[in-house]
Amino acid sequence: MYAFVNGPLVWIAFGVFILGSIWQIAALYKMSRRTDKVYYDHYNAGAAAGSIWAWLMPFGSHTWRENPVLTMGTFVFHACLILTPLFALGHAVTLEYNRGIAWPSLPDAAADKMTLVFLAAALFLLIRRFVLPHVRIVTECRDIVAWVIAVLPFVTGYLCAHKLLLDPDTMLMLHVLTGCLMLVSIPFTKLAHMFLFFMTRAFIGSEFARRGTKTW
Amino acid sequence: MSDQKPVNAEEIMAVIERNDSARLRAWLKTCASCGLCSESCFFYLANDNDPTYMPQYKARQTLGEIMKHKGQLSREKLEEMKEVAWGRCTMCRRCSQYCPFGIEIAVMINIARQCMRTQNVCPDRLMTIDQSYVEFGNQMSIPDEEFVETCEWMAEEGQDRLKDLVIPIDKENARIMFVVNSREPKYYPQDIQEAAMVMHAAGENWTMPSHGWEATNLSMFSGNMKVAGMVAQSVYDAAKKLNAQKICITECGHAYRAAKYEGPYWTKQPGGEAPVEVTHAVALFHEYLKEGRIKLKHKFKEPITLQHPCNLSRSGDLGQKADELMEMLCENYIPMEPHREWSHCCCGGGGFIPMGADYKKRRMIAGKVKAEQIRKTGTKFIMVPCHNCTDQINDLNKEYGLGTKVMSFKELICELMDLPPHMQPEEAE
Secondary structure, three states: OHHHHOOHHHHHHHHHHHHHHHHHHHHHHHHHHHHOHHHHHOOOHHHHHHHHHHHHOOOOOHHHHHOHHHHHHHHHHHHHHHHHHHHOHHHHHHHHHHHOOOOOOOOHHHHHHHHHHHHHHHHHHHHHHHHOHHHHOOOOHHHHHHHHHHHHHHHHHHHHHOOOOOOHHHHHHHHHHHHHHHHHHHHHOHHHHHHHHHHHHHHHHHHHHOOOOOOO | OOOOOOOOHHHHHHHHHHHOOHHHHHHHHHOOOOOOOHHHOHHHHHOOOOHHHOHHHHHHHHHHHHHHOOOOOOHHHHHHHHHHHOOOOOOOOHHHHHOOOOOOHHHHHHHHHHHHHOOOOOOHHHHHHHHHHHHHOOOOOOOHHHHHHHHHHHHHHHOOOOOOOOOOEOOOOOOEEEEEOOHHHHOOHHHHHHHHHHHHHOOOOEEEOOOOOEOOOOHHHHOOHHHHHHHHHHHHHHHHHHOOOEEEEOOOHHHHHHHHHHHHHHOOOHHHOOOOEEEEHHHHHHHHHHOOOOOEOOOEOOOEEEOOOHHHHOOOOOHHHHHHHHHHHEOOEOOOOOOHHHOOOOOOOOOHHHHOHHHHHHHHHHOHHHHHHHHHHOOOEEEOOOHHHHHHHHHHHHHHOOOOEEEOHHHHHHHHEOOOHHHOOHHHO
8 A cells, every 4th residue: 555655656646637637728729729719819929928927926917916915825825835845855855766866855944844834825815715705705615625635735744744643654655645636636626727827818818918908 | 578488498508508618618617716806896896895796706696507507597596697697797807807817707797698688588678679779770779761861960050060061971982981879869969960070170081871870789788699790790781881991989888899809709700800990989089189180279178087988998909099089188187096908897888878777776886986986086077988988977977976077089079179261160250
């Protein structure tokens, strides 16, 4: 079990994440050729890129500027969510030990702090979701599920690194399991906004540029 | 008016299928329910941040319900949804600008309206207007002959203000084919006269068609896309028949959007472009002033603000031109905040004005945001280049005691322009 989870399962999860995402993108692209003529008729590369870029930048859009606290929260959340697992020392060591691939890494102390910051930001977003009536009213089960899936690997990773709660091997296995869960969930849950963001923003950028206006 | 036939889910689902697109699917999959669309919406703001007015919730109550139940909904349920799709949204598209994913709630509301329209669930007045377009080609049931007579009468009467004023009907090879809102021949024929005076004074080669003269397209708000396409096509056909270079839309917001941006898709034009270039009175007048074809005696001196109609300045490309035109005409132009493409809807759009008395109360409540914007400018005059905005702001004026005078560009230009001697009426001395 331990060997399977910490070995093949990881590769299977990466496979599902990558192939599943490609499949989702390809299916939407194929459909769009038939159903989204308006996009291709007026495609505007500059506006599409601008629409993506402005929203990737903290305070780059009207919404981000008008909601500074949320902007900080969401950017910290997303930056830590992506950077921490990519450059955690444990991940780099595992990769080098098993595959001989050298991978840059962050010092453990930094990854540790980023995990805590991430969890704080995640908590902020969750509280916001329940405290603000206009967010609570549209919150669905699947929004919570996406949040839980994103948060679990950080909780288990932190507990594992600090040898808390369970014995480190079991916790490590849980960490890998929850990490795999996140990877396989990306193409099929609301986490798909990881790649859909670029598609929908490109569309709206072009669509408004056709009318000489902007969405950021 | 809504007949009591059982709801036909197949007809509803046919609309869903027709509108099923990759972007719609991506929107439904990606929305993170973050709630950031809420504060972009004037309905939400004007109703004391009542969360049931926030855009995503409204889409979910309408299109969401239809899709979830595959169109199998009771008539009572559809009637409830009608009050959301028409009574709580003008499809102004401001929420698309505030959504991190650029999700178009307005498009979803529009699809929901189309679904309901197949079951004759729609504000009655809008359905009557659909019928009028089919029977008369315009929303006010005006026979074409009557329109032509009105133009002749206005030309003749206008000769008191501008010597030899003519309104050329069905002239071929004109540069500008001017089309109007049928409210003009019906209630405000002066509007036609003033537009004619401006074009005449600028030495324009222009005409109006005796058929296909109606610029409005309220069917795009009733959800009857078949009729919307028919109306757009009749304008294109008129321009092609007369071999006009450009179609120019009167000072009306949705008419411009319909003819220039949406009409090409309803009528399946290649490349999504209108077969004849579409322009607008704001752009035309801008051209006249910039090129010196119209000269002014003096600029307008009082402080004045400008209403940016959503369909000109957000869903259209005229925000900047309207501002520049204001600067060319007025000494003391004070913009509202926010303005241009970020402007708030006044709540006259999306079919609200023609929906009539049944919806007036909520129109007045939701218009509070615009009323506050106007009040903050401290001006006593407001330029409004859109018919629906004009009605709404006149109503807001009474409701909120704004004490502002609503004006149109043609009206102000007629007042200020310096006519060359040969155009000045003889008894003017």
